[in-house]
Amino acid sequence: MRHEPAQSPHVLRGLxxxxxNVTKAYGDRVVLNDFSLDMRxxxxxxxxxxxxxxxxxxxxxxxxxxxxxxxxxxxxxxRAIVFQEPRLMPWLSVLRNVTLGLxxxxxxxxxxxxxxxxxxxxxxxDAWPRTLSGGEAQRVAxxxxxxxxxHLLLLDEPFGALDALTRIRMHGLLxxxxxxxxxxxxxxxxxxxxxILLADRILVLTDGxxxxxxxxxxxxxxxxSDPRFGALRRRLLxxxxxxxx
Amino acid sequence: MTPLSTSxxxxxxxQAQPASDGTAIAxxxxxxxxxxxxxxxxxxxxxxxxxxxxxxxWLQRLAGPVLLVLLWQVLSITxxxxxxxxxxxxxxxxxxxxxxxxxxxxxxxxxxxxxxLLGLAIGTALGTVCALAAGLxxxxxxxxxxxxxxxxxVPKFAFLPVLIAWFGIGxxxxxxxxxxxxxxxxxxxxxxxxxxxxxxxxxxxxxFGVGRRELITSIILPGxxxxxxxxxxLALTSAWLALIFAETVNAPAGLGRMMSDxxxxxxxxxxxxxxxxxxxLGLLSLALVRFLEARLLGWRxxxxxx
Ligand SMILES: Nc1ncnc2c1ncn2[C@@H]1O[C@H](COP(=O)(O)OP(=O)(O)OP(=O)(O)O)[C@@H](O)[C@H]1O
Ligand SMILES: [Mg+2]
Numbered sequence: 345m346r347h348e349p350a351q352s353p354h355v356l357r358g359l360x361x362x363x364x365n366v367t368k369a370y371g372d373r374v375v376l377n378d379f380s381l382d383m384r385x386x387x388x389x390x391x392x393x394x395x396x397x398x399x400x401x402x403x404x405x406x407x408x409x410x411x412x413x414x415x416x417x418x419x420x421x422x423r424a425i426v427f428q429e430p431r432l433m434p435w436l437s438v439l440r441n442v443t444l445g446l447x448x449x450x451x452x453x454x455x456x457x458x459x460x461x462x463x464x465x466x467x468x469x470d471a472w473p474r475t476l477s478g479g480e481a482q483r484v485a486x487x488x489x490x491x492x493x494x495h496l497l498l499l500d501e502p503f504g505a506l507d508a509l510t511r512i513r514m515h516g517l518l519x520x521x522x523x524x525x526x527x528x529x530x531x532x533x534x535x536x537x538x539x540i541l542l543a544d545r546i547l548v549l550t551d552g553x554x555x556x557x558x559x560x561x562x563x564x565x566x567x568x569s570d571p572r573f574g575a576l577r578r579r580l581l582x583x584x585x586x587x588x589x
Numbered sequence: 590m591t592p593l594s595t596s597x598x599x600x601x602x603x604q605a606q607p608a609s610d611g612t613a614i615a616x617x618x619x620x621x622x623x624x625x626x627x628x629x630x631x632x633x634x635x636x637x638x639x640x641x642x643x644x645x646x647w648l649q650r651l652a653g654p655v656l657l658v659l660l661w662q663v664l665s666i667t668x669x670x671x672x673x674x675x676x677x678x679x680x681x682x683x684x685x686x687x688x689x690x691x692x693x694x695x696x697x698x699x700x701x702x703x704x705x706l707l708g709l710a711i712g713t714a715l716g717t718v719c720a721l722a723a724g725l726x727x728x729x730x731x732x733x734x735x736x737x738x739x740x741x742x743v744p745k746f747a748f749l750p751v752l753i754a755w756f757g758i759g760x761x762x763x764x765x766x767x768x769x770x771x772x773x774x775x776x777x778x779x780x781x782x783x784x785x786x787x788x789x790x791x792x793x794x795x796x797f798g799v800g801r802r803e804l805i806t807s808i809i810l811p812g813x814x815x816x817x818x819x820x821x822x823l824a825l826t827s828a829w830l831a832l833i834f835a836e837t838v839n840a841p842a843g844l845g846r847m848m849s850d851x852x853x854x855x856x857x858x859x860x861x862x863x864x865x866x867x868x869x870l871g872l873l874s875l876a877l878v879r880f881l882e883a884r885l886l887g888w889r890x891x892x893x894x895x
Contacts, residue, residue: 408796409796424796424797425796427789427793429789431789431790431793433790433794433808433811433812434888434889435811435812435888435889436807436811440807444794444803445794445797445798445799445800445803446798472888473888474888474889492797492798
């Protein structure tokens with residue numbers, strides 16, 4: 345273990361995230377309005393919402409990227425973020441990007457290589473990030489998050505810029521990584537199917553609050569063929585203000 | 590499918606064929622017509638030629654200057670150019686061989702090179718240190734940046750009288766003027782490069798627990814390196830320029846001294862030799878920066894090479 349595990353009261357209460365009465369405003373514009381969310385360890389939560397509804401803002405609050413918020417937030421010390429863009433340092437090798445911020449020991453490098461292997465990119469460890477395809481770069485970003493063995497994984501539309509085929513592969517990869525490492529995951533997305541496919545629970549953010557909190561209890565290989573999949577999908581789309589056909 | 594290299598694809602109309610019973614069958618397509626698509630082969634018409642050119646690129650680029658010199662020689666032979674104001678290339682070459690043979694050119698070149706290299710070393714060190722101090726700390730910025738901006742606003746050669754007043758008329762003011770010019774070029778470019786390192790990358794690095802030291806060595810400095818090299822390129826240009834100015838002041842040796850002697854004795858051919866030397870030094874400096882860029886910014890060219 346490279347980091348000390350979070351030893352805060354919320355661990356004792358069995359929570360990975362505790363956000364209470366979070367209010368965030370940019371000037372007069374209130375983006376998060378008395379927003380509260382609890383997440384259990386290893387819970388996979390998807391956060392849906394219209395563009396501009398404040399999803400990224402909330403994720404940035406959990407990632408401690410935005411100060412200046414009202415309310416109380418507890419998150420694990422060990423957390424990692426995957427942004428919508430890979431945000432790899434172009435002048436560092438792929439492996440060095442993965443192990444960014446960790447002590448550069450032999451053990452860490454080996455761990456980085458193992459994690460790269462998990463996302464299928466071990467052979468590109470010494471490559472420059474600019475030679476990677478979009479999907480490969482995003483896999484490196486995922487490896488960079490997973491190598492820290494996070495207790496909380498924050499994903500801000502990580503597959504938004506990828507093509508449909510690559511996205512399907514990435515869903516499989518994310519599910520595999522999740523099952524192996526079992527972090528709590530907050531996945532921000534605007535893809536309703538992606539949310540239903542991956543998450544244990546789906547939240548819809550409207551006007552700065554959670555307007556829908558829907559557990560997903562579908563049988564293991566989730567698919568569009570499941571009628572309950574379709575029903576949930578319609579419900580979410582209606583909540584998002586889209587007339588589902 | 591037709592190979593891409595054939596430039597024309599002809600879609601022929603489907604002929605109405607007489608059936609065995611003699612009645613004509615209608616064409617398969619309701620409206621068949623000859624389509625003349627202008628097809629090209631992207632492997633030969635793309636922006637990047639597929640094969641290496643038969644003549645290397647540098648040799649091709651040499652064609653322009655060589656032709657110019659030939660034209661110059663022809664115009665000199667025909668007497669269109671007055672040899673007292675414009676010596677023929679052959680004359681210039683002869684003079685060059687002369688000053689090289691006597692060792693005169695080497696001596697002056699050495700004196701000038703020493704000044705430029707020393708000024709370059711001092712100026713680069715000062716510029717880099719100031720840029721780091723101003724770029725990495727608020728206090729450094731407050732103390733340094735406004736001063737440098739004022740310095741930048743003054744034409745550097747206007748400082749020459751002051752430098753002479755301070756340092757006398759020996760080597761010091763000459764090196765100081767070169768160092769000053771280099772200092773400002775390096776500072777301005779490196780400082781703005783540090784400040785313009787992609788904030789989203791810095792933010793990402795912070796979320797991954799990158800501490801201040803690693804942030805500087807692994808993110809900010811490599812990110813600012815391209816800007817530093819742009820500064821170095823400009824610094825080299827202004828170093829040679831500053832040298833010419835500096836050597837107008839009591840230089841016992843140096844290309845500037847050689848130049849003013851030549852002017853005094855109406856040796857226009859020597860002046861042309863010196864112009865050639867300055868050109869060579871300038872091109873050499875650019876080649877050096879290109880070499881550094883190729884070595885240090887491999888990550889940036891990686892995309893083009895792929
Ligand atoms: N730095 C900022 N200054 C001012 N307003 C901001 C800032 N960042 C975000 N906002 C505003 O806050 C609101 C929520 O932004 P946020 O990025 O959280 O939306 P989002 O739900 O992630 O949308 P998307 O799905 O398009 O990414 C938007 O209206 C946005 O304009
Ligand atoms: Mg967003």
